[in-house]
Amino acid sequence: MSAPGGDASSGAGRMGDAAARLGRDAAELARDEVRAMRDDLLAAVRRFGVGGALFAGAGVCGVLALWSAHQTVLRGLEAVMPRGRAAATLTGVYGSCAALLALAGRNRVKAAAAVTAGTLEKEADDLRSGPPTPGPQAPEPGAEE
Known part of the structure; x- marks a missing residue:
């Protein structure tokens, strides 16, 4: 036991x-x-x-x-044209294209930043105003009264 x-x-x-x-x-x-x-x-x-x-x-x-x-x-x-002038001309064309592309890129980035800032500001305003208050709800389409 x-x-x-x-x-x-x-x-x-x-x-x-x-x-x-x-x-x-x-x-x-x-x-x-x-x-x-x-x-x-x-x-x-x-x-x-x-x-x-x-x-x-x-x-x-x-x-x-x-x-x-x-x-x-x-x-x-x-x-x-002479060799030196040809090289200088091509360098000028490349530099001009680079500057134009950089300016276009800068403008696109600024525009995207502005849109993003606007969206964030709108979201912040929505959050500051608080949750939406429930109100009378509209009947669903096709619902009989």
Whole structure:
């Protein structure tokens, strides 16, 4: 026969074992989930790495195409004017285009900032005025009275 205190201690021991097993199982499940997420992330990074390399190659090809176009225009200008003047003319054209593009970009950014500021100000005003007060609701279309 066992003493009444023995049953309580063995019950507590079984509960402790069950809790320990539950903790180990939960930890193993969490480790498995972390491994799965890590593997998914690494696969995505690998795919992105290949895509990034392809974009880099496309960028290099684009720069080479621009350089070829520049050389073609420069050679064409050198056929009708002295070499130094042709280079200066092309430099002036490039500088003017760069300035115009920068001004257009600045104007677009300012316009976007103004729209964003206006939207944020409207949201702030809506928040300051508080929640809308419930009023009488209009009947739904098609509802019979």
